[in-house]
Amino acid sequence: xxxxxxxxxxxxxxxxxxxxxxxxxxxxxxxxxxxxxxxxxxxxxxxxxxxxxxxxxxxxxxxxxxxxxxxxxxxxxxxxxxxxxxxxxxxxxxxxxxxxxxxxxxxxxxxxxxxxxxxxxxxxxxxxxxxxxxxxxxxxxxxxxxxxxxxxxxxxxxxxxxxxxxxxxxxxxx
Amino acid sequence: xxxxxxxxxxxxxxxxxxxxxxxxxxxxxxxxxxxxxxxxxxxxxxxxxxxxxxxxxxxxxxxxxxxxxxxxxxxxxxxxxxxxxxxxxxxxxxxxxxxxxxxxxxxxxxxxxxxxxxxxxxxxxxxxxxxxxxxxxxxxxxxxxxxxxxxxxxxxxxxxxxxxxxxxxxxxxx
DNA sequence: CTATAATTTCAGTATGTACTGAAATATCGG
DNA sequence: CCGATATTTCAGTACATACTGAAATTATAG
Numbered sequence: 001x002x003x004x005x006x007x008x009x010x011x012x013x014x015x016x017x018x019x020x021x022x023x024x025x026x027x028x029x030x031x032x033x034x035x036x037x038x039x040x041x042x043x044x045x046x047x048x049x050x051x052x053x054x055x056x057x058x059x060x061x062x063x064x065x066x067x068x069x070x071x072x073x074x075x076x077x078x079x080x081x082x083x084x085x086x087x088x089x090x091x092x093x094x095x096x097x098x099x100x101x102x103x104x105x106x107x108x109x110x111x112x113x114x115x116x117x118x119x120x121x122x123x124x125x126x127x128x129x130x131x132x133x134x135x136x137x138x139x140x141x142x143x144x145x146x147x148x149x150x151x152x153x154x155x156x157x158x159x160x161x162x163x164x165x166x167x168x169x170x171x172x173x174x
Numbered sequence: 175x176x177x178x179x180x181x182x183x184x185x186x187x188x189x190x191x192x193x194x195x196x197x198x199x200x201x202x203x204x205x206x207x208x209x210x211x212x213x214x215x216x217x218x219x220x221x222x223x224x225x226x227x228x229x230x231x232x233x234x235x236x237x238x239x240x241x242x243x244x245x246x247x248x249x250x251x252x253x254x255x256x257x258x259x260x261x262x263x264x265x266x267x268x269x270x271x272x273x274x275x276x277x278x279x280x281x282x283x284x285x286x287x288x289x290x291x292x293x294x295x296x297x298x299x300x301x302x303x304x305x306x307x308x309x310x311x312x313x314x315x316x317x318x319x320x321x322x323x324x325x326x327x328x329x330x331x332x333x334x335x336x337x338x339x340x341x342x343x344x345x346x347x348x
Numbered sequence: 349c350t351a352t353a354a355t356t357t358c359a360g361t362a363t364g365t366a367c368t369g370a371a372a373t374a375t376c377g378g
Numbered sequence: 379c380c381g382a383t384a385t386t387t388c389a390g391t392a393c394a395t396a397c398t399g400a401a402a403t404t405a406t407a408g
Contacts, residue, residue, distance in 0.1 A: 007299060010289060010307065013281075016281075017278065017281070026367075036306060044384090053369065054368095054369090055388090056366085058385060058387090059367095079377090080384065089310060107190075108191050119180060129181060129210050135263070136263060139263040142337065146336035149338075149339040153342075153343050154343070157346055157347045159316070162316055162320035166326065168335070198395080199396080217355080226397075229356070230396085233356080233357090255355090350408090351407090352405100352407085352408105353405085356401105361399105362396085363395085363397090364393105364395085365394085366391100368388105368391080369388105369390100375382100375383085375384070376382090376383085377381095378380090
């Protein structure tokens with residue numbers, strides 16, 4: 001696959017950003033490449049175009065497929081797997097957000113819950129600390145409940161809400 | 175400062191999570207310690223309690239102060255700086271979210287805008303690619319506009335909205 | 349101005365994660 | 379079942395970031 005300068009820059013940038021979103025650089029680059037490609041690509045072509053090891057592509061694609069950021073397709077008369085990117089930006093955001101929630105929020109809530117239980121029969125920890133911890137748990141549960149609600153909204157409703165911007169305050173704040 | 179087992183676990187856990195939120199481990203631990211402390215602490219005490227180098231505490235605290243996650247205070251008759259944690263969870267989230275936006279979203283939007291400009295006079299990049307890139311830019315601008323709106327809402331309105339959960343769909347989706 | 353305490357800087361080192369490439373494994377046509 | 383091609387595994391290595399501790403700097407009390 002031949003890349004124009006803009007395409008190269010795009011892929012490099014996406015790789016950089018991927019590292020800040022919980023993917024690693026080469027995985028993000030693979031997704032970027034597939035995202036720009038009008039037709040499915042096979043692993044060798046990806047490895048060659050990006051200049052990374054074939055094995056690395058193998059691992060990266062599997063991760064992308066697991067996350068539903070990439071899908072596998074077949075071509076008649078070709079044993080190789082071909083890959084296409086998830087192109088719906090909503091789905092991409094959903095997947096990335098879901099991954100973050102799982103890695104960044106869920107463990108903390110679980111941990112705080114356990115703390116809350118332990119603190120009930122804990123004589124040595126100051127009351128002040130107990131309040132801080134339980135308060136934080138309550139806060140996180142509120143925020144996560146909201147997140148779940150948002151994610152369950154139909155896409156159309158979500159888009160509508162986003163486009164309302166500040167006006168939402170008027171509706172809610174009566 | 176003396177730590178009970180629950181407090182130790184809390185600090186360790188917060189450190190782990192910090193690494194996933196764009197802070198580094200020891201910085202997050204410092205915040206956690208201050209968050210649990212009923213009174214301001216000075217740098218030496220933090221270093222000793224957490225078992226990290228004094229210099230590391232210095233750098234970490236400065237970062238936390240810059241981010242407004244920690245404030246400096248003084249005590250009469252003591253030359254040392256004392257530190258207290260930002261305890262408002264909304265403010266903590268705001269700060270962390272702001273940091274992420276700055277590092278993860280802003281550069282990408284800026285980059286995509288530049289791409290869009292360059293693509294106007296780019297004969298070699300396929301039309302298909304142009305559409306993908308401009309579509310993505312549009313999407314990101316919608317999402318970021320929404321984020322700004324949310325962050326500008328009064329805290330009370332925000333809390334109200336979060337507690338509404340799914341019912342928000344009914345209001346919007348008419 | 350000097351002595352002392354507090355803080356910061358920074359070169360060197362440690363640590364964790366990603367990447368490579370060779371070897372092993374799996375898949376398929378004949 | 380065999381040979382050829384595609385894919386995956388994994389030990390070793392590279393790389394980026396964080397941490398230490400000694401030295402330099404800054405601030406303050408007398």
